[in-house]
Amino acid sequence: MTKKPFVTKQKLEEIRETIPTPFHLYDEKGIRENAQALREAFAWNKGYREYFAVKACPNPFLIDILREYGCGCDCSSMTELMLSDALGCSGDDIMFSSNATPASEYQYAEKVNAIINLDDITHIEFLEKAIGYIPKKISCRYNPGGLFKISNDIMDNPGDAKYGMTTDQLFEAFKILKEKGAEEFGIHAFLASNTVTNEYYPMLAKVLFEVAVRLKEETGADIRFVNLSGGIGIPYRPDQEPNDIRVIGEGVRKVYEEILVPAGMGDVALYTELGRFMTGPYGCLVTEAIHEKHTHKEYIGCDACAVNLMRPAMYGAYHHITVMGKEDAPCDHMYDVTGSLCENNDKFAVDRMLPKIDIGDLLVIHDTGAHGFAMGYNYNGKLKSAEVLLKEDGSFEMIRRAETPKDYFATFDCFPIYKKILKES
Numbered sequence: 001m002t003k004k005p006f007v008t009k010q011k012l013e014e015i016r017e018t019i020p021t022p023f024h025l026y027d028e029k030g031i032r033e034n035a036q037a038l039r040e041a042f043a044w045n046k047g048y049r050e051y052f053a054v055k056a057c058p059n060p061f062l063i064d065i066l067r068e069y070g071c072g073c074d075c076s077s078m079t080e081l082m083l084s085d086a087l088g089c090s091g092d093d094i095m096f097s098s099n100a101t102p103a104s105e106y107q108y109a110e111k112v113n114a115i116i117n118l119d120d121i122t123h124i125e126f127l128e129k130a131i132g133y134i135p136k137k138i139s140c141r142y143n144p145g146g147l148f149k150i151s152n153d154i155m156d157n158p159g160d161a162k163y164g165m166t167t168d169q170l171f172e173a174f175k176i177l178k179e180k181g182a183e184e185f186g187i188h189a190f191l192a193s194n195t196v197t198n199e200y201y202p203m204l205a206k207v208l209f210e211v212a213v214r215l216k217e218e219t220g221a222d223i224r225f226v227n228l229s230g231g232i233g234i235p236y237r238p239d240q241e242p243n244d245i246r247v248i249g250e251g252v253r254k255v256y257e258e259i260l261v262p263a264g265m266g267d268v269a270l271y272t273e274l275g276r277f278m279t280g281p282y283g284c285l286v287t288e289a290i291h292e293k294h295t296h297k298e299y300i301g302c303d304a305c306a307v308n309l310m311r312p313a314m315y316g317a318y319h320h321i322t323v324m325g326k327e328d329a330p331c332d333h334m335y336d337v338t339g340s341l342c343e344n345n346d347k348f349a350v351d352r353m354l355p356k357i358d359i360g361d362l363l364v365i366h367d368t369g370a371h372g373f374a375m376g377y378n379y380n381g382k383l384k385s386a387e388v389l390l391k392e393d394g395s396f397e398m399i400r401r402a403e404t405p406k407d408y409f410a411t412f413d414c415f416p417i418y419k420k421i422l423k424e425s
Helices: 009-016 028-041 060-067 078-086 103-111 123-131 167-179 200-219 245-259 276-282 311-315 416-424
Strands: 023-027 049-053 072-075 094-097 115-118 137-141 148-150 153-156 184-188 223-227 269-272 283-294 298-302 321-323 333-338 347-354 362-365 386-390 396-400
Touching (some): 009 023, 009 396, 028 276, 103 115, 115 123, 167 200, 200 223, 276 283, 311 347
Parallel strands (some): 049 072, 115 137
Antiparallel strands (some): 023 283, 321 362, 333 347, 386 396
16 A cells, blocks of 8 residues: 655656755645644534644644634743744633743743643642732643553553643642632643544543533532643554544534533533644655665665654654655565664664665655654754745745754854854855
8 A cells, every 4th residue: 555645746856946855845735624624523612723733843834824724822832832922823822731841931821821731730839939820711631540542452551641630639720720710721631642543532532521520510610621632643654544533523522412511511612732633644754865775784865864854763653655756666675764864763764665766766755744844853963954835726835944054053153163163164
């Protein structure tokens, strides 16, 4: 089985004439269609809102597209808050879900009037000291512990995650917050990552809805929203079936009507904080084969490396690869497809069966639209690539330039060595 790129070889060659490889390319048409499908899937909930996980793809051009479909921003750091603020987001447009949070970040979140989602019960006192009061609208992150299962399959291990409060802590936190002046409450949980099943969200919703009912009954809290967070995954492998967001939305609706409506909570808004699902399949890393090596294995060396896409090196994650122009050729050659870092795990594929690759071939590495460019770093002094938007009309636009040595050395600009480096470069 294979995956079909959303771009043609001819278009890539056209882009390469002005923007050299490697670069990340995004599909505007796919992003828009997916955002619209999500909005329709949860249209039954009057207060529904998606808060795009900025960490997944922090590019203002792409976030602006999502904002056209009513999306807010889910932020987890100062710079993500700053980016969202610069885009015109404020107040209920921003959900601040962070952990081990510095006081300065809570202060900035308060400045833009973001909804603050507390990760731990001790953060109540910390937040109060940082900003001087407890906001009237606030959320708490829940972690029930143990293993999260669907049928007999273990989806993830919340009990081993650093996020969220225990059940007892959650109830105590609501009581404390209420005493300190909070009036509107939300609950949030993230129990499994990158699930490729339509059952995850309805199962998560059931857990959270039942807790919400108990919280209302036992603490008297006015629960205004339940945040299902992220976790809806994408099919990285070509033999995986993609999630059906409309089936997921309908599954959540049924649980909502079974649990919340009878409890008199039929006005509770639902929020999501999707990242990977929103942009993941609609981005790819475009790189050129520049070396081949024949030793104990067959290697293809690319002009991209783990700086451009860390997931394979960090997690051993699978990303499908298409050799452009050879989509119909037999996959009869086994390669390790590598980058140039001085690290042996800098490989996009290991023992991957692909068509014969020749020097100069363009490779498309699929599904890099989330946690692709965003996870980049500068090890070995490698520089991050450009980002490019393939527009609906077939034109393209650079939406982030590639880094230069000047960017890499910018944090030395207060020292004499900076001028010397720039002069010699």
